Amino acid sequence: xxxxxxxxxxxxxxxxxxxxxxxxxxxxxxxxxxxxxxxxxxxxxxxxxxxxxxxxxxxxxxxxxxxxxxxxxxxxxxxxxxxxxxxxxxxxxxxxxxxxxxxxxxxxxxxxxxxxxxxxxxxxxxxxxxxxxxxxxxxxxxxxxxxxxxxxxxxxxxxxxxxxxxxxxxxxxxxxx
Amino acid sequence: xxxxxxxxxxxxxxxxxxxxxxxxxxxxxxxxxxxxxxxxxxxxxxxxxxxxxxxxxxxxxxxxxxxxxxxxxxxxxxxxxxxxxxxxxxxxxxxxxxxxxxxxxxxxxxxxxxxxxxxxxxxxxxxxxxxxxxxxxxxxxxxxxxxxxxxxxxxxxxxxxxxxxxxxxxxxxxxxxxxxxxxxxxxxxxxxxx
Amino acid sequence: xxxxxxxxxxxxxxxxxxxxxxxxxxxxxxxxxxxxxxxxxxxxxxxxxxxxxxxxxxxxxxxxxxxxxxxxxxxxxxxxxxxxxxxxxxxxxxxxxxxxxxxxxxxxxxxxxxxxxxxxxxxxxxxxxxxxxxxxxxxxxxxxxxxxxxxxxxxxxxxxxxxxxxxxxxxxxxxxxxxxxxxxxxxxxxxxxxxxxxxxxxxxxxxxxxxxxxxxxxxxxxxxxxxxxxxxxxxxxxxxxxxxxxxxxxxxxxxxxxxxxxxxxxxxxxxxxxxxxxxxxxxxxxxxxxxxxxxxxxxxxxxxxxxxxxxxxxxxxxxxxxxxxxxxxxxxxxxxxxxxxxxxxxxxxxxxxxxxxxxxxxxxxxxxxxxxxxxxxxxxxxxx
Ligand code: SF4
Ligand code: SF4
Numbered sequence: 093x094x095x096x097x098x099x100x101x102x103x104x105x106x107x108x109x110x111x112x113x114x115x116x117x118x119x120x121x122x123x124x125x126x127x128x129x130x131x132x133x134x135x136x137x138x139x140x141x142x143x144x145x146x147x148x149x150x151x152x153x154x155x156x157x158x159x160x161x162x163x164x165x166x167x168x169x170x171x172x173x174x175x176x177x178x179x180x181x182x183x184x185x186x187x188x189x190x191x192x193x194x195x196x197x198x199x200x201x202x203x204x205x206x207x208x209x210x211x212x213x214x215x216x217x218x219x220x221x222x223x224x225x226x227x228x229x230x231x232x233x234x235x236x237x238x239x240x241x242x243x244x245x246x247x248x249x250x251x252x253x254x255x256x257x258x259x260x261x262x263x264x265x266x267x268x269x
Numbered sequence: 270x271x272x273x274x275x276x277x278x279x280x281x282x283x284x285x286x287x288x289x290x291x292x293x294x295x296x297x298x299x300x301x302x303x304x305x306x307x308x309x310x311x312x313x314x315x316x317x318x319x320x321x322x323x324x325x326x327x328x329x330x331x332x333x334x335x336x337x338x339x340x341x342x343x344x345x346x347x348x349x350x351x352x353x354x355x356x357x358x359x360x361x362x363x364x365x366x367x368x369x370x371x372x373x374x375x376x377x378x379x380x381x382x383x384x385x386x387x388x389x390x391x392x393x394x395x396x397x398x399x400x401x402x403x404x405x406x407x408x409x410x411x412x413x414x415x416x417x418x419x420x421x422x423x424x425x426x427x428x429x430x431x432x433x434x435x436x437x438x439x440x441x442x443x444x445x446x447x448x449x450x451x452x453x454x455x456x457x458x459x460x461x462x463x
Numbered sequence: 464x465x466x467x468x469x470x471x472x473x474x475x476x477x478x479x480x481x482x483x484x485x486x487x488x489x490x491x492x493x494x495x496x497x498x499x500x501x502x503x504x505x506x507x508x509x510x511x512x513x514x515x516x517x518x519x520x521x522x523x524x525x526x527x528x529x530x531x532x533x534x535x536x537x538x539x540x541x542x543x544x545x546x547x548x549x550x551x552x553x554x555x556x557x558x559x560x561x562x563x564x565x566x567x568x569x570x571x572x573x574x575x576x577x578x579x580x581x582x583x584x585x586x587x588x589x590x591x592x593x594x595x596x597x598x599x600x601x602x603x604x605x606x607x608x609x610x611x612x613x614x615x616x617x618x619x620x621x622x623x624x625x626x627x628x629x630x631x632x633x634x635x636x637x638x639x640x641x642x643x644x645x646x647x648x649x650x651x652x653x654x655x656x657x658x659x660x661x662x663x664x665x666x667x668x669x670x671x672x673x674x675x676x677x678x679x680x681x682x683x684x685x686x687x688x689x690x691x692x693x694x695x696x697x698x699x700x701x702x703x704x705x706x707x708x709x710x711x712x713x714x715x716x717x718x719x720x721x722x723x724x725x726x727x728x729x730x731x732x733x734x735x736x737x738x739x740x741x742x743x744x745x746x747x748x749x750x751x752x753x754x755x756x757x758x759x760x761x762x763x764x765x766x767x768x769x770x771x772x773x774x775x776x777x778x779x780x781x782x783x784x785x786x787x788x789x790x791x792x793x794x795x796x797x798x799x800x801x802x803x804x805x806x807x808x809x810x811x812x813x814x815x816x817x818x819x820x821x822x823x824x825x826x827x828x829x830x831x832x833x834x835x836x837x838x839x840x841x842x843x844x845x846x847x
Binding site for chain 3: 323425
């Protein structure tokens with residue numbers, strides 16, 4: 093088996109004693125402790141009072157949600173691609189035909205039931221990527237909680253509520269997003 | 270109080286002793302041996318021999334048996350099978366038991382000479398005997414022995430003095446023996462000898 | 464044994480038990496806060512009395528001091544799961560075998576000076592459960608039994624990682640017990656005594672062992688004889704402290720439960736209160752170890768610079784009862800200080816490799832301790 097022989101640095105007697113290095117290390121940790129205690133440095137965010145919201149990065153992937161366009165039409169055409177691609181199978185879609193008297197009858201299809209189980213969702217964003225109609229987006233909501241498993245299943249109503257309206261020709265690869 | 274404790278610890282010792290012999294699982298046997306040693310140590314401590322008692326725990330219970338357990342676990346020795354004993358083995362065992370039992374009975378019988386009880390340690394007499402043997406009457410041990418504030422027998426001092434003044438040669442021979450043993454183990458465990 | 468002695472010893476047992484068992488959660492809390500502060504975090508700072516539940520305006524959080532209580536409740540409520548493949552008897556016995564020795568060895572530690580009882584004229588009580596003449600030896604002997612708990616836990620769990628952890632720990636503890644015992648021999652030579660109570664008392668007269676300056680005593684302010692011995696005592700202190708880290712399985716020597724290699728070592732298979740017993744046993748051992756270091760090297764319950772000589776009754780050498788209680792406070796302060804030092808080191812030094820650990824014990828400390836004994840013995844023989 094091939095192996096690489098690492099050259100270790102040769103230590104002087106003083107360095108071998110270990111104690112000076114130890115004391116140096118203790119000084120560093122003590123310095124950190126003191127500056128934290130004096131309130132100069134602090135990495136912790138005191139959660140319920142301070143929140144991520146202001147510091148959320150652009151690319152943050154939160155809860156997936158459905159959007160409507162400026163005419164109030166739901167963009168989703170129930171093609172079920174997202175249901176198919178979702179790795180943990182969090183999405184359940186029940187499609188239905190749009191009746192002929194409807195204004196948008198020529199769209200032909202829409203979801204009757206659209207549910208995302210937020211216990212299963214892994215926030216991967218594949219649904220957003222695969223959607224041909226630009227109907228599903230990952231929003232910045234991150235505090236998704238519930239008391240029961242049923243609470244954690246977002247139905248169609250809830251999804252539209254989170255998603256809101258998207259106007260214009262939404263192109264998901266540009267800044268408009 | 271003292272005799273209750275004595276019987277208690279004696280019982281503990283005997284029970285664990287039986288455990289050592291009767292158990293088929295070697296680890297359980299070793300653990301019983303630890304219990305047995307703890308009982309012995311307690312008896313030593315009741316006799317004011319604190320040092321011996323504690324050394325009994327530290328050396329036997331704390332180190333030797335740990336190594337036993339260590340080896341037993343590493344080798345993963347299975348429980349023993351029940352087997353038949355030949356007649357002569359049982360006979361010899363019985364004879365040994367009778368001899369030991371007889372000796373204990375004789376020693377116990379001689380207790381009558383002192384009224385069924387050993388007298389407490391006479392510290393003044395001990396100092397006198399030590400001075401007679403040629404010890405300095407003002408040495409620390411003599412003063413500790415007669416010190417009324419000292420509640421217990423200064424056994425550490427006495428053992429130390431005995432080892433280093435009366436038996437220094439024996440002590441060093443034992444030390445050399447142990448060193449030879451330790452060096453020997455190291456040599457033997459280094460398989461590739463040049 | 465009269466009734467008074469019996470009662471006072473029983474009370475003392477309770478007091479010591481309570482002190483050690485209270486110091487355990489305190490050190491857990493300190494561990495979390497100190498580690499947080501060192502890493503520029505805040506640590507648990509919320510759990511307190513939920514006064515809002517009873518209609519108050521604000522919760523009373525007290526810097527999160529109630530966090531250990533919450534942890535304890537959580538551990539109680541966890542499922543106590545015993546895997547099917549374990550040796551049941553030893554699996555249950557092992558946690559107790561870790562906890563019991565740690566608590567037992569606290570018995571010989573003097574928590575304060577001999578107290579003149581306030582309501583019983585002429586009665587004195589020693590603030591230690593057992594003021595025996597072989598204090599440190601007894602602690603070592605009992606501490607050496609702790610290894611059974613760990614070995615048995617590793618073996619009874621009947622799975623690889625715990626077993627490796629158990630094997631590691633027994634090898635480590637046996638090796639470092641030797642250094643531990645050898646390193647304090649110079650100290651014991653200096654005191655000429657094995658009674659921890661008297662050792663602490665002597666330091667209250669002559670100043671702490673590592674700070675031998677005493678005002679107000681009968682002797683000189685600085686004893687040149689002690690100064691001469693100070694280097695050997697310092698070496699003894701260093702070896703003893705480092706060995707204690709290894710003996711209590713604390714970082715940087717926490718190889719038996721090294722997470723990166725062994726999941727969590729010998730207690731991998733344990734849950735709920737059985738795990739908590741291991742956890743508490745480890746911290747209790749740390750508390751007792753700190754108490755031993757404080758008693759041997761930092762004067763136990765004594766104030767620095769021999770200040771006790773000013774409150775001591777010159778005739779009998781006893782202290783009034785309030786001074787004894789103050790001494791108890793002094794002792795606990797020092798112990799907590801040392802616990803913080805333990806924690807501070809843990810969050811500073813990275814973990815050693817196992818061969819480095821063994822080499823340090825057998826090649827460096829063992830020889831150093833032996834040479835140190837020789838040096839101390841010669842110095843004491845010449846100048847003592
Ligand atoms: S984000 Fe990923 S896991 Fe969540 S619903 Fe979309 S595809 Fe499924
Ligand atoms: S991929 Fe888009 S259009 Fe198709 S079902 Fe999902 S959300 Fe609706």
